[in-house]
Structure formats: C-alpha cells, structure tokens
Amino acid sequence: MKKFLKVIGKVILGIVIIVLLLGLGLFSYHKIQLAREEKYLEPLGELIEVDGHNISVYTEGTGEKTLVFLQGGGMPSPILESKSLYSLLSDDYRIVVVERPGYGFSDEVEGIPSLNTILDWEREALTKFQINGPYILVPHSASGIEAILWAQLYPEEVEAIIGLDMSVPAFYEAIYDEEYMNKMRAAKDDMEATVASLDSTLFLYNTFGLTRVQYNLEKELDSFKTGTLTDEDKKIYKAITYKIYPNKTMMIGMLSLPEDLELINSMPKPEVPMLLFISDGKELQMESPENWIQLQKEYVSDNEEGTYIELDCGHFMHNIEYKRISEEMKAYIENLE
Numbered sequence: 001m002k003k004f005l006k007v008i009g010k011v012i013l014g015i016v017i018i019v020l021l022l023g024l025g026l027f028s029y030h031k032i033q034l035a036r037e038e039k040y041l042e043p044l045g046e047l048i049e050v051d052g053h054n055i056s057v058y059t060e061g062t063g064e065k066t067l068v069f070l071q072g073g074g075m076p077s078p079i080l081e082s083k084s085l086y087s088l089l090s091d092d093y094r095i096v097v098v099e100r101p102g103y104g105f106s107d108e109v110e111g112i113p114s115l116n117t118i119l120d121w122e123r124e125a126l127t128k129f130q131i132n133g134p135y136i137l138v139p140h141s142a143s144g145i146e147a148i149l150w151a152q153l154y155p156e157e158v159e160a161i162i163g164l165d166m167s168v169p170a171f172y173e174a175i176y177d178e179e180y181m182n183k184m185r186a187a188k189d190d191m192e193a194t195v196a197s198l199d200s201t202l203f204l205y206n207t208f209g210l211t212r213v214q215y216n217l218e219k220e221l222d223s224f225k226t227g228t229l230t231d232e233d234k235k236i237y238k239a240i241t242y243k244i245y246p247n248k249t250m251m252i253g254m255l256s257l258p259e260d261l262e263l264i265n266s267m268p269k270p271e272v273p274m275l276l277f278i279s280d281g282k283e284l285q286m287e288s289p290e291n292w293i294q295l296q297k298e299y300v301s302d303n304e305e306g307t308y309i310e311l312d313c314g315h316f317m318h319n320i321e322y323k324r325i326s327e328e329m330k331a332y333i334e335n336l337e
Contacts, residue, residue, distance in 0.1 A: 023208060030209025030242075037239035043105040044079045044236070045097070048125040055125040056105035058097040061090030065136055065159070065333060068126075069097045072141025072167075073254065076241040077104050082140065084227035085164075085318040088326035093333070096131055098122045102249030104240060109249055112188050115146055115260040116153070123154070133157035136333065140164040140318060145172075145260065151270030160273040160336055162329055164318050168299040169264055171284075172257060174291060181258045188255040198251055211245050227319035273305040275332050277325055283315040 045058030058079045069086055071078030079097045086095045099106040100118055113121075126132075136159050139147040144166025151158040176184075187194045204210055217238055218224050224234060244250075278296050281289030293310065300306035309328055313320045 026208040026210075026213070030207075030212065033209070033212070034243065037235075037242065040236045040239035041105075041243060045099075045105070046129060047105060048128050050121045050124045050128070053101065053107035053109055054105070055101070055107075055121055056099040056103075057125050057129050057131070058099075059095060059129075059131065060086075061093055061095045063090075063093035066094045066096060066131060066133070067162075068135045068137050069095070070137060070139040070143035070146055071097070071099075071103070072139075072143055074250070075103070076245045077237045079104055080229060080233055080237045080240075081221075081223050082138075082318055083229060083233065084223065085322040085325060086138075087228065088322060089329065092330060093136075094131075096126070096135075098125065102244070102247050102253065104244075108247055111191065112252055112255050114256045114263075115149055116263060119146060119150055119153070123150075123157070134159040136160045136162060138162050138164065138329075139166045141315065142167050144168060145264060148270060149260070149264055151272045152264065152267045155270060155272060158270070158272050160275070160333070161270070162332065163274070163276040163296070164325070165277060165279040165315050166296070168295055169261055170295045170299065171286075171292070172261060174295065175286065176257075184255050185258050187252075194252060194255070195248065198248060202246065202248060202251075205246060209242060211242055215241070217241060222314065222316040222319035225319075227322070269299070269303065271303070271305075273336055274300050274303050274307070275329075276300050276306075276308040277317060277321075277328070278308055278310050279315050279317050280312055281315075 043056060045056050047054040048057055049055075056079070067086070067089060069078070069082045071081055075081045078099045082097060086097070089095060100122065101107060101109045101113070133154075134157055137147040137150060139161070141164070144163055145168070147158075147161050147163070147166065148168070151161060217234075221237075223229055223237070229237065276296050276299075278293050281292035284292045286292045297308055300308055311317055311321050311324070318325060
C-alpha cells in the first residue's frame with residue numbers, strides 16, 4: 001500500500017512539474033512575442049479622446065457620401081476585418097471605420113455602457129474629427145441594432161443603412177428567452193461579482209497568451225482565408241488579437257442588451273432607405289438557417305425604401321462576396337434620392 005501511495009505521489013508531482021513547466025513556457029513565449037509584435041501596434045487611424053478615453057477612427061477616400069462601417073461583436077480589428085470590402089469603395093466614397101471601446105485601438109472602459117452611450121461616444125468622435133453626416137451606415141452582424149438605434153434617435157444623421165447580415169431586434173428575442181435576459185440583467189446589476197468571475201479567465205489569457213494556442217487566425221477567419229489582406233495586414237491583425245483578445249470590455253459589453261432592446265422596441269422602426277445583404281444563415285445560433293433569413297426579410301418588408309439581397313455564403317460575407325457586394329452597394333447608393 002505504501003509503495004502504491006509513493007507511486008501515486010510521484011505521478012502527481014510529475015504532473016505538477018509538467019504543468020508548471022508548460023505554464024512557464026507559455027508565459028515566456030507570450031511575453032517575447034508581445035515584445036516582437038509591438039512594432040505592428042501603431043494605430044491605423046486617429047485616436048479621438050471622448051469622455052476620458054480614446055476612440056479609434058479610420059478614414060480613407062474623399063467621396064461626397066460618407067460610409068460608416070460598424071463591425072460585429074468579437075472581431076478584434078474592425079478596421080482590418082472590413083478592409084476587403086471598403087477598399088473597393090474608397091475610390092468613390094469617403095470610408096470611415098469606428099472601433100467601439102475594447103476593440104482595435106480604442107480604449108477599454110469601466111462598467112457596462114449602454115448602446116446609447118456608446119453611440120453618443122462614437123458620434124462625438126466623428127464630430128471632433130470633422131466627419132459630419134448624413135452617413136450611410138454599414139453595420140455587420142451585432143452592430144445592426146446600433147445602426148437601427150442611430151437611425152431612430154438621429155434620423156437626420158442617417159442617409160441609409162446597408163446591412164451586412166446585420167442583427168435585428170427579433171433575432172435576439174428568438175435566441176434568448178426571458179430567463180436568459182433576466183440573467184443578463186442580474187449580472188449587470190451585480191457588477192462586482194460579474195467582474196470577479198471574469199478575472200481568473202482574463203488572467204489566464206493575458207498571462208499565458210491562451211489566444212495564441214486557442215485560435216489559428218489563418219484557418220478560422222474569412223478575412224485571412226478569402227479576403228484581400230496583405231501579409232503586413234495579417235501581421236497587424238494578429239498582433240492586435242494577441243494583445244487585446246479577450247478583454248473585459250469586450251466580454252461583458254453584451255450585458256446591456258436587455259435595456260438596449262427595450263429602448264429600440266419602444267420606438268418605431270426607422271424610416272430610412274435600407275438594403276440588407278442576407279447570408280445563408282448557417283453560422284448563426286438559430287434552430288434553422290431559414291429563421292435568420294426570414295427575420296431580416298420581415299424587418300425590411302414594411303419599409304417603402306427597403307430591399308434585400310440573398311447571398312449564398314456565410315456570415316462574414318464582406319470577406320467572401322466583397323466584389324459583388326461592392327458593386328451592388330454602388331448601384332444602390334447611386335439611386336438614393
């Protein structure tokens with residue numbers, strides 16, 4: 001029995017030593033790589049100070065109409081994520097990409113700001129940068145409800161919305177029941193506990209660089225696989241990802257969703273021209289892809305100046321069908337009154 005216990009003890013000790021060595025190796029490798037990648041972390045746009053923190057705003061092109069790209073959740077570099085598409089449009093229009101707090105080169109922020117607050121920060125950043133409306137908003141995925149709220153609260157600033165498989169309020173109502181929404185409300189109300197529950201996870205990611213182990217961007221992101229990013233762009237994208245992903249602002253930002261939807265649903269749908277590009281829906285968290293497609297069609301159906309185009313591709317269409325989308329966008333914009 002004693003021999004058996006000694007063997008077990010040695011096995012456990014060996015496992016502990018292996019884990020410690022592995023942790024030390026990951027820690028050292030991550031720190032060395034961060035130092036090497038620092039040269040790729042010069043802001044791609046301008047940093048505009050708003051309410052004590054910086055909002056990253058990128059522009060290119062000098063056309064009469066201004067297209068403001070709003071990127072979906074979880075994508076570390078909005079500027080590079082949508083580059084394959086907007087690079088085909090910048091000869092004709094002024095392109096603007098706004099990176100929300102916690103993304104790209106924008107600062108993290110304390111607490112859980114509402115979508116309305118984030119929208120006001122972004123609008124102030126554009127004003128300070130002398131980028132005035134009206135804008136054509138180009139939201140992808142989760143930023144769809146931000147574009148909707150923008151058009152509801154400030155319709156004079158929105159010339160049109162061109163959605164790239166964008167979220168609509170009914171999407172969240174379809175995937176999250178009231179019990180789940182209440183859990184998000186409770187988590188937002190008890191910020192101390194919510195933040196504490198994230199600290200250990202973020203510590204592991206930030207200290208040992210688990211993002212490097214967990215995600216192969218070359219294989220996972222369409223912006224790398226089918227987009228038009230250069231080798232230099234990809235190095236910058238990777239450097240940003242390994243530096244900021246995940247972070248607290250990014251992870252808990254969605255907890256404002258219940259109150260955001262309440263505000264949006266308390267107002268009529270925006271009466272602005274709207275073109276929705278709709279994917280095949282297979283990558284979305286729905287019981288069936290048809291539900292995702294139908295929800296977007298229904299949202300735009302009673303808009304007299306609304307239309308949609310279905311695309312046989314995945315959710316990150318702007319890195320797959322960017323050529324067709326750019327051509328359809330130009331045709332649509334030229335016909336705006």
